[in-house]
Amino acid sequence: MSKDEPRKFPSRRAMLKGSLAGGVLGASGLAIAATPGPSGAPLPAGATPHPPVPAAPHPAAPGAPHPVAPAQLAHRPATVSPFPRDFAWGVATAAYQVEGAAAEDGRGPSVWDVFSKKPGAVFEGQSGDVACDHYHRYKEDVALMKALGVKSYRFSVSWTRVLPEGTGAVNQKGVDFYNRLLDELGKAGIHPMCTLFHWDFPEALYKRGGWLNRDVADWFADYAAVVADKLGDRVKAWVTQNEPQCYIGQGLRDGTHAPGDKLKDPQYLLAAHNSMRAHGKAVQALRAHTKPDAKVGYVLSTQLTQPASEMPGDVEAARRAVFAVHERHQWNNSWWMDPVLLGAYPEDGVKLYGKDMPSFPAADLTEMKQPIDFIGMNIYKADTWRQGKDGNPEQVPLPPGYPRSGVDWQPISPGCMYWGPRYFHEKYKLPMSITENGLSTRDQLFLDGKVHDPQRTDFMHRYLLELGRGLREGLPITGYYAWSILDNFEWADGYKQRFGLVYVDYQTQKRIPKESFDWYKKVIASNGASLYGGKLLPPTQVTDG
Ligand code: BGP
DSSP states (O other): OOTTSOTTSOOGGGGSTTTTTBOOOOTTSSOOSOOOOOTTOOOOTTOOOOOOOOOOOOSSOTTOOOSSOHHHHHHSOOSBOSSOTTOEEEEEOOHHHHOOOTTSTTOOOBHHHHHTTSTTTSGGGOOTTTTTOHHHHHHHHHHHHHHHTOSEEEEEOOHHHHSTTSSSSOOHHHHHHHHHHHHHHHHHTOEEEEEEESSOOBHHHHTTTGGGSTTHHHHHHHHHHHHHHHHTTTOOEEEEEEOHIIIIIIIIIIOSSTTOOOOOHHHHHHHHHHHHHHHHHHHHHHHHHSOTTOEEEEEEEOOEEEESSSSHHHHHHHHHHHHOOOSSSSOOSHHHHHHHHHSSOOHHHHHHHGGGSOOOOTHHHHHHOOOOSEEEEEOOOEEEEEEOTTSSEEEEBOOTTOOBOSSTTOBOOTTHHHHHHHHHHHHHOOOEEEEEEOOOBOOOOOTTSOOOOHHHHHHHHHHHHHHHHHHHTTOOEEEEEEEOSBOOOOGGGTTSOBOOSEEEETTTTEEEEOHHHHHHHHHHHTTTGGGGTTOSBOGGGOOOO
């Protein structure tokens, strides 16, 4: 939640007009999985019709029933766990959110160090100065991950710990921290996924124009090469950038995240353009400085939709909505994905922005479109769409009192975990990793000394069943990273939001695994079978396919 908005109003993913009103229309309100229903029914009061999206042919006549109801498929016990044997069960964090040690061992300031000190920028004036003190407690944290049984840990490198000025001299003490962390992970048998950039942009480079300076692509590529040289012997899974919608959109357009600027559209679009050039150049640098077995991905804050029913008209309406760029804000997918994966900006967005579009050499698009190995999808929620009477997509509102997480922008909408990867795979045809998924709740230590968080286990259970459905239908999803292993510094919300599987007492830095930790541990140990009541046989014992 940003500070300069009233707290009752959602920021982030819910910025799409109508998204507070829109959502899953389950037949019973709490029946959260999408339920088949009549297509094209009249709009309920308060519904926000979607502006027309260019018509696309329907695969079948509107109203034709879909052969399989999703809820039945997702929850039906099967004989085989849909999760492949090498599925990367994981947890995720980001440097500024957990490390602390902000001014230690030569680390330079990032825009988040500066922004968090601005009065009113972050909830109660909090900052990541200490955070979870992971910098000093990483051994304990890796031990927790080992106890949890995760196969993979997604972390990010603090650019200014490695290059305090953003470019130039390498700070060996900063590199040493990541060496220690990787060695500890290696001892625990946990595979690292390394994100090069998760929002903590060097302050020194911001002063040189930041993302508005064309040179940023080279600055970022040089940094990528340094990290790859130092860590590439142990890191085989890389992410260039995390959620450009947030660090460009919220940071430079909305002003609710660091550095807190409010650029007009022409400049905002230029910054976005340069961020994608930087991604492309970093991919090239990673390829040049790692071995061929390294996998490289790009992580989006996915803005997902799900159909109100499985009628073909609704499925198509949600598909059109998920890839549409129809409003002037950052909360869409295609603006950030199409240049990177298809080498072109989406036509509807180009039309929308008109003369505000930056002018650039055609070669920029080639630069952006570097082959990558996977799409990283951060998945938290979906809005629900259907085919309206006029044939165009329209958003379906949430009934009053619909379940939400501790952050206002997140209705509990597990269908996103199936429909998101399905739509993305149909369009971009790449393997996918669920690089973040989680729930914020107002956790506390109970009188019995435990942290009971049944909402989180129920949330994960519902979402993982939908993921299982996608896997069963053949979607190439390689892993799932719970956000987060630890409660941590949740950006402009400070320490108010708790997403962790492990509770952090920030007064003492004591870690207390929550109930969801034990629950997820069982899911991992059974390779997903426990999601189905533990009735499944492990894949190795299955003989009937
Ligand atoms: C993702 C970020 C994470 C984490 C998470 C929780 O967008 O990649 O860093 O913060 O969202 O969301 P938030 O902190 O906005 O509530």
